[in-house]
Amino acid sequence: KIDIKRLMKTINESAEIGRLSRGGICRLALTDEDKEMRDLYVKWLKKIGLQVRIDDFGNIYGRKEGKNPDAPPVLIGSHLDTQPEGGRYDGILGVLAGLEVLTVLNESAIQTERPIEIINFTNEEGSRFEPPILGAGGLSGHFNQDFVYTRTDREGKAFLEELQRIGYHGEKRNRIQNSYCYLELHIEQGPVLEHKNLDIGVVTGIQGMDWLEVKITGQSDHAGPTPMNMRKDALYVASKLIQLIRDTIINYNEEATATVGRMAIKPNSINCVPGEVIFSVDVRHSDDTVKEYLSQVIIEKLSIAAATENVSIEINKIWETSSSHFSEELIQVISKTTEELGYTSQKMISGAGHDSKYMNEITPTAMIFIPCVDGKSHCQEEFTSQEAIEKGANLLLHTVCKLANA
Amino acid sequence: KIDIKRLMKTINESAEIGRLSRGGICRLALTDEDKEMRDLYVKWLKKIGLQVRIDDFGNIYGRKEGKNPDAPPVLIGSHLDTQPEGGRYDGILGVLAGLEVLTVLNESAIQTERPIEIINFTNEEGSRFEPPILGAGGLSGHFNQDFVYTRTDREGKAFLEELQRIGYHGEKRNRIQNSYCYLELHIEQGPVLEHKNLDIGVVTGIQGMDWLEVKITGQSDHAGPTPMNMRKDALYVASKLIQLIRDTIINYNEEATATVGRMAIKPNSINCVPGEVIFSVDVRHSDDTVKEYLSQVIIEKLSIAAATENVSIEINKIWETSSSHFSEELIQVISKTTEELGYTSQKMISGAGHDSKYMNEITPTAMIFIPCVDGKSHCQEEFTSQEAIEKGANLLLHTVCKLANA
Ligand SMILES: NC(=O)NCCC(=O)O
Ligand SMILES: NC(=O)NCCC(=O)O
Numbered sequence: 001k002i003d004i005k006r007l008m009k010t011i012n013e014s015a016e017i018g019r020l021s022r023g024g025i026c027r028l029a030l031t032d033e034d035k036e037m038r039d040l041y042v043k044w045l046k047k048i049g050l051q052v053r054i055d056d057f058g059n060i061y062g063r064k065e066g067k068n069p070d071a072p073p074v075l076i077g078s079h080l081d082t083q084p085e086g087g088r089y090d091g092i093l094g095v096l097a098g099l100e101v102l103t104v105l106n107e108s109a110i111q112t113e114r115p116i117e118i119i120n121f122t123n124e125e126g127s128r129f130e131p132p133i134l135g136a137g138g139l140s141g142h143f144n145q146d147f148v149y150t151r152t153d154r155e156g157k158a159f160l161e162e163l164q165r166i167g168y169h170g171e172k173r174n175r176i177q178n179s180y181c182y183l184e185l186h187i188e189q190g191p192v193l194e195h196k197n198l199d200i201g202v203v204t205g206i207q208g209m210d211w212l213e214v215k216i217t218g219q220s221d222h223a224g225p226t227p228m229n230m231r232k233d234a235l236y237v238a239s240k241l242i243q244l245i246r247d248t249i250i251n252y253n254e255e256a257t258a259t260v261g262r263m264a265i266k267p268n269s270i271n272c273v274p275g276e277v278i279f280s281v282d283v284r285h286s287d288d289t290v291k292e293y294l295s296q297v298i299i300e301k302l303s304i305a306a307a308t309e310n311v312s313i314e315i316n317k318i319w320e321t322s323s324s325h326f327s328e329e330l331i332q333v334i335s336k337t338t339e340e341l342g343y344t345s346q347k348m349i350s351g352a353g354h355d356s357k358y359m360n361e362i363t364p365t366a367m368i369f370i371p372c373v374d375g376k377s378h379c380q381e382e383f384t385s386q387e388a389i390e391k392g393a394n395l396l397l398h399t400v401c402k403l404a405n406a
Numbered sequence: 407k408i409d410i411k412r413l414m415k416t417i418n419e420s421a422e423i424g425r426l427s428r429g430g431i432c433r434l435a436l437t438d439e440d441k442e443m444r445d446l447y448v449k450w451l452k453k454i455g456l457q458v459r460i461d462d463f464g465n466i467y468g469r470k471e472g473k474n475p476d477a478p479p480v481l482i483g484s485h486l487d488t489q490p491e492g493g494r495y496d497g498i499l500g501v502l503a504g505l506e507v508l509t510v511l512n513e514s515a516i517q518t519e520r521p522i523e524i525i526n527f528t529n530e531e532g533s534r535f536e537p538p539i540l541g542a543g544g545l546s547g548h549f550n551q552d553f554v555y556t557r558t559d560r561e562g563k564a565f566l567e568e569l570q571r572i573g574y575h576g577e578k579r580n581r582i583q584n585s586y587c588y589l590e591l592h593i594e595q596g597p598v599l600e601h602k603n604l605d606i607g608v609v610t611g612i613q614g615m616d617w618l619e620v621k622i623t624g625q626s627d628h629a630g631p632t633p634m635n636m637r638k639d640a641l642y643v644a645s646k647l648i649q650l651i652r653d654t655i656i657n658y659n660e661e662a663t664a665t666v667g668r669m670a671i672k673p674n675s676i677n678c679v680p681g682e683v684i685f686s687v688d689v690r691h692s693d694d695t696v697k698e699y700l701s702q703v704i705i706e707k708l709s710i711a712a713a714t715e716n717v718s719i720e721i722n723k724i725w726e727t728s729s730s731h732f733s734e735e736l737i738q739v740i741s742k743t744t745e746e747l748g749y750t751s752q753k754m755i756s757g758a759g760h761d762s763k764y765m766n767e768i769t770p771t772a773m774i775f776i777p778c779v780d781g782k783s784h785c786q787e788e789f790t791s792q793e794a795i796e797k798g799a800n801l802l803l804h805t806v807c808k809l810a811n812a
Binding site for chain 1: 531533595596597642645649652660672679681690781782
């Protein structure tokens with residue numbers, strides 16, 4: 001059994017780094033806060049005697065040796081970076097629960113057959129460097145090193161430059177070479193488990209997503225003497241398009257989502273008609289064909305609408321992933337262990353992307369979800385109860401033990 | 407007659423400071439670029455032998471003595487600051503044409519009865535420190551010193567702090583003490599003169615404006631697992647309200663304007679449902695009763711619409727001015743001089759605010775407009791022909807001479 005008090009202590013301590021006024025966290029990838037968190041985390045890894053490695057993407061590995069050091073290890077992982085106004089659990093729970101699992105095994109002097117490694121992946125969130133899941137995607141080979149290194153934030157700073165700056169640019173030979181499987185514990189970030197009053201979600205896969213970037217070019221002008229009918233107001237047109245996106249999705253079905261999350265306005269001055277607006281659209285659906293269809297419909301509708309508004313529009317698909325399907329075997333092991341522990345559960349698909357997405361491309365992978373209050377995530381209000389965390393971490397412990405002795 | 411080549415040279419030289427890629431200027435008030443421009447301008451003032459003073463708002467005065475040094479001076483002025491993506495003429499023309507007028511008088515060894523002073527006012531644009539026209543408003547007593555000093559930009563830097571930083575915090579006793587009248591030459595910033603093919607607009611006043619700030623608080627959430635019908639998307643609601651504002655204005659009449667010019671989104675992350683949006687509304691109409699009515703209608707419609715959307719809304723009027731009416735006498739002098747010079751003209755009201763607005767509260771004031779291409783302003787494309795500038799500057803010269811000898 002994991003020690004929930006100890007786990008809550010590490011979670012609370014980590015929540016101090018980048019802490020925001022309403023209790024959330026701002027710890028964007030490769031910032032000073034991320035460095036501070038990494039330093040503390042590495043200290044924790046060493047304290048329980050793990051061997052620490054950093055790879056060329058800044059992914060941090062903590063390894064507990066197995067009786068058979070040559071056996072491919074069981075991997076546990078997630079991420080310690082957050083959204084600009086993120087919560088205390090998204091990603092963090094998976095890493096620190098992994099640490100707790102290894103702490104318990106150490107205390108109980110249990111050595112499993114296989115080695116166990118916990119991984120903190122770099123830039124899972126994707127809010128500083130787009131796309132998300134760069135560390136895991138780099139490790140899996142989904143993204144090549146050059147692609148990852150050249151991602152830039154909104155100030156034009158590159159991933160590699162920032163990785164070096166915070167001192168976490170490790171070596172390529174430290175990447176995981178082989179593995180038995182990968183497991184990730186995470187909060188659901190949606191409302192299903194809470195609504196159904198279930199302890200555990202056994203995650204069978206991750207839905208795909210498309211990221212579009214829409215640029216509207218109108219004409220900046222003076223807000224005073226420019227008559228309304230002579231304007232080419234890019235923000236007015238953008239606001240029409242946002243309505244159109246929502247209507248399209250709502251009228252399609254209940255499962256599809258589309259989100260306009262970031263927007264930049266130029267010149268963004270109170271007495272200027274906006275001349276340029278750039279905004280993002282995040283489109284998701286568990287069925288890849290539907291997702292692609294919806295993106296296509298959105299692109300077409302926006303193009304037509306913009307044409308009637310006398311502005312020019314440019315739409316690019318800046319990222320896309322198809323849906324992932326996790327290992328049947330692992331799903332069964334998790335389901336069985338859930339039953340043995342007496343927890344209630346259901347199988348479900350993840351609406352959010354995770355490091356598991358790309359790990360699934362190189363090793364058998366599965367995830368464990370626990371409920372979170374009101375399904376809220378990517379916000380300061382994100383919360384999950386101590387009881388839920390305890391169950392999730394215990395399930396992780398027992399699953400890991402089984403697999404590491406298999 | 408003014409020397410148009412020389413005037414174009416100073417205008418072009420000034421356009422190098424803060425120059426943008428498409429030929430416009432970014433020279434926000436009290437930035438390093440503003441300081442560089444001020445330093446050059448002071449050098450120019452001294453070169454033609456003017457006495458230079460800086461007041462406690464950073465307004466810069468250049469004085470040419472009159473035969474009667476005790477006579478209240480004729481004032482000429484405008485501003486050297488620009489919008490974030492501003493043009494090369496808005497404000498700059500008025501100051502540099504003033505400089506050219508005094509240069510011509512010097513060359514011709516003409517000393518007028520009254521002294522003449524040219525003024526560069528601080529922060530006319532209002533895009534860094536809101537509200538606009540702070541330097542002239544401070545001088546006129548419309549704003550008290552403390553109000554002006556405590557205005558902050560979006561990074562929280564205060565007006566006073568920045569004024570001191572760039573070394574232009576002068577003394578209160580350097581403010582203008584008395585004056586005979588104030589004149590300002592400016593581009594129209596609207597399409598009327600160009601459409602009617604007229605040389606000059608004799609400005610009779612400035613329309614009033616209201617500035618509203620709208621804050622929508624929804625709930626930030628994850629863009630993936632959060633179903634559309636459970637969202638409180640502040641940006642989606644904002645986009646509805648922007649439609650509503652435009653519809654309200656368009657359906658009212660052709661003269662009214664309302665502009666949503668700046669907007670800030672939180673957390674502004676691609677995979678987050680926006681939890682908070684703040685945007686501005688600039689409402690203008692030449693009839694103050696109509697302007698107030700329209701602001702009231704907008705406030706009410708937005709409040710009702712937001713209520714049905716399950717978000718909270720807060721609307722504040724952050725600034726308001728009523729319309730200004732310039733000096734009948736000055737308007738007549740300008741009209742007469744226009745005729746004498748053989749220029750075509752019409753009387754008109756200004757759609758944009760100007761330093762004249764607050765100068766009009768303490769001294770007889772009037773303005774001269776010249777056409778600008780397509781009526782564009784507050785954009786890099788802002789342009790006005792050399793011929794138009796020449797006529798405007800000549801009219802200013804002759805009007806100033808008449809008044810300074812009256
Ligand atoms: N789990 C999580 O919030 N990942 C970020 C990537 C996404 O937007 O789904
Ligand atoms: N002339 C000018 O652009 N002034 C800025 C104040 C306004 O928005 O009217």
